[in-house]
Amino acid sequence: MGSSTTAGAPNRSTRTVRRSRLSDLVDSERSLGYLLVAPVVLLLLVLVAYPFFVAIGYALSDRTLADPGVFVGLENFVLLWESSIYRQTVRNTFIFTAGSVAIRLVLGVGLALLLNESFRFRRAVRAAILLPWIVPTVLGTMAWLWMFNPNFSVLNYILVQSGLMEHGFNWLTDPDLALFSVLLVNAWRGVPFMAITVLAGLQAIPHDLYDASAIDGAGKFQRFRYVTLPLVMPVLLTALVLSIIWTFSDFGIVYGLTKGGPMNATHVLATLSYQTGLASGNIGEGAAISLTMLPVLLVLIIWQLRRIRRSTVA
């Protein structure tokens, strides 16, 4: 069957073919998927991937703020290890991350279990729990700075006035306690995220499983161990990995409270990178310090992606 056309008028069959191709594209799940993620991929490429590769280039050069520098290979990374400040910073970062994440895990899971129970004003409590997470970092840090102040600490005031202590703690003065203090503030900030994420996982567990285990004679601890924990583990691990990544690269809390002091006892890789790269203009070395975090974070991300893939395939 032929089609008739009128000169100058749109070809009906062409329009029909075009519309059909477009609707094929939209109807095809695969093509539609690519189409929908394209804007996000573009943003990631421009705002994440590009700066990342530029940073690698900087780390392999002796670039400063005013001088593009030359390629020096891995020299920045090798020379960094000669600095005791850098070695101390790497140690601090691991302790800071491990300590903060451990506190978040214990308190976050505990909080989630509590919030999963029924009690009065549960909704309001759940909302209030989020406050440390949603308050701007700088604001929260300023409040803690006052609470830890060497001369005006309200915490020490309470301890001394109540007769529990004679002098109070050197929260930010003693090097070890200072690291604990910044770690504590970081944990305080991150517990709500852990709690709410784990809570979501808990809420997805079917109640029948608890009923069945109760019928089988399982106690509370056994129900937690054999029912709750295995089923909430995927969500928990996801929250854990994200917490590790965010804590490892934390900057604001440490910079706001101590600027890496006293005597570099609280310096983490992000603050040292800022101090070296931006404050001192040594861009190459600053980038190298930042990229120290990469191997650790890469291992975590790959492990997480493989775990997600395995669970998707299963």
Add this chain to the structure above:
Amino acid sequence: MTQDRSQAHVSRRKLLAGAAAAPALSLATPSIAQGTLKGTKLTILAGQWYVPQTNTMLDQLAADLARDSGMEIRVERFAGDELMTKTASVIGTGRGADLAVGVEFDTYVYAAKLNDVTDLADEVGKNYGGWMDAAKAASMVGGRWKSLPIGQAPAAWNWRTDMFRAAGVDKFPDTFAGLLDAAKKLHAKGTPIGMTLGHASGDGRSTNYPVLWAFGGKEFEADGRTVAINSPGTLAAVEWYKEIYQYFIPGTTAWLDPDNNQAFLASKVSATVNVNTIYLASRAAAATDAARKNIVDNMDHANWPSGPAGRFANYNINVWLPFASSPNKAGQREFLKAWYSRTFLPKWTKVGQSYFIPQLAGFDSEDVWPEDPKLKIFRDLNKINRLPGYGGPPTPVAAEAVNKYILVDMFAKACTGQLTPRDAVAWAEKEYQQIARRRSRT
């Protein structure tokens, strides 16, 4: 004390008329290229100086110059470290501003990206009796002026005369041995002193570098690269510091910039090193706040004690950074001429109440000093500034050492017993050498 805001409102037309009798130097009545700057733009990056009137005068100068020249002038203000980050961004991208307020290190770090303003600097120096050594050190690279010094904010010993008297000390000690002795007595009376040993970007350096130099220590040799920190002078400074530290108020190793102000204003310390902001803040509130009036009535400022190698101080020097990437170099120069003109700079300096003082030798005999007798010492303090990096210039190597608080931590490690004085000096030497070696390529 409140300032009459009309004093701060500087109209260039009025001032130009009043300056008709002044010598016919180009900076007395700066020429404005009428018409040639019309339609051009000038963007200036600045922070917030502590004395509000100094900011107001900058804004007014920009407005007057814009009106007279036809330029569109915008002053963008940033808080704290944001200004440094924004400046770095302009340097890195080559766009975004024509001028910025920086510090002495910026001249060296950005030298290749700044305009040569030697002719302007020579003219300013001729007009005001010559530049001081610290000014030249802050702005000259390779014999050329790459920035123009705005001024330095001298830090003095802020001390409580009533507390010192109660401890049996009638005047502020003029030697380091005297200061140690006074610290013991004040500590026994429950009114200790405090010196900042934390990572405070301002007070950290202004408190600790003078101690090093007074005992004959220095960071570098004249070439600015050979590390010279490990010396008998440095060791003597560290040992003095360790001795006096036991008489400090607890917590000084955690002090950031606001902490010594807060401790002094709360009468928890009897002396600390700071610019005149403690006094100015108290004076401003004294009329309505009895506690602040008490501070004003019972505090004073004193010079640094003199050590075996002399009397020194260390202050941050603000400079004007003229970006080489600026598309409006003529506008840049007109603004700088206006800033350093006789009709502006002396008035701006006086309004600052010795908060920011240009390092111009002739200012010693100009009417730029405050009437308040408790601020008179700043005239002397203006003359003894040295910059970090001494015995060399304030190079990027010195800048990195300052930004990493190497010197501050050296003192802190010895004071807290983390290291012995000798080991603390050795630690600092190693860190300085690391930085010098890493930076030797640039």
